[in-house]
Amino acid sequence: MANKYRHNKIKQEHTIIEDILPFLEDIAISALIKSIIPGRINRRKGSGVPAYLQLKYNTRSGIKLIAKNSSSLQEIFVVTDYPDKTMEFLKKLDYVK
Numbered sequence: 001m002a003n004k005y006r007h008n009k010i011k012q013e014h015t016i017i018e019d020i021l022p023f024l025e026d027i028a029i030s031a032l033i034k035s036i037i038p039g040r041i042n043r044r045k046g047s048g049v050p051a052y053l054q055l056k057y058n059t060r061s062g063i064k065l066i067a068k069n070s071s072s073l074q075e076i077f078v079v080t081d082y083p084d085k086t087m088e089f090l091k092k093l094d095y096v097k
Contacts, residue, residue, distance in 0.1 A: 008025065008028050009028040009033060009034065009035050009036055010024050010025065010028055010035075010036045010038075011035065011036065011037045011038065012038075014038065015038075015041065016038045016067075016074070017041055017051075017067055017069050017072045017073075017074045018051070018069055018072075019050075019051035019069050020051055020053070020067040020069065020074065020076075023051070023052075023053055023067070023095050024036050024038075024067075024076070026093070027078070027089075027090065027093070030086070030089055032080055032081075032082050032085055032086045032089060033078055033079070033080050033086060034062075034079045034080055034081070035078075035079040036076065036077070036078055036079070037076070037077040037078075037079065038067075038074055038075070038076055038077075039074060039075030039076065039077060040074065040075050041072055041073070041074045042072065042073050042074070043071065043072055044068075044071065044072060044073055046070050046071050047070055048070050049068070049069075049070055050069075050070075051067070051068065051069040051070075051095070052067075052068055052095045052096070052097055053065050053066070053067050053068075053076065053090070053093075053095055053096045053097070054066045054067075054068060054096070054097050055087060055090060055091070055096060055097070058083045058084075058087075059077065059083075061077070061079050061080075062077065062078045062079045062080040062083055062086070063077075063078040063080065063083050063086055063087060063090075064076070064077055064078075065077075065078060065090075065096075
């Protein structure tokens, strides 16, 4: 029963905030990306903005993103061997800021 919490390259052991999963499924298609691991969810004041991903910084294993919707934000860790190439790929997407 290996990887029972994984769907494609996305670990889904815990909750993923609303409207973000389609974005993660879209970026998981890239061969540059090994794995996507959603992290901690925090509440924020409702702002009414549509959901999007924000690039933060490189980590030892890849890249940290912040997923935001109108009421929450969530850390997203992208595991990759090529963080710079992956950052360039993500910057080309409409929903990544």
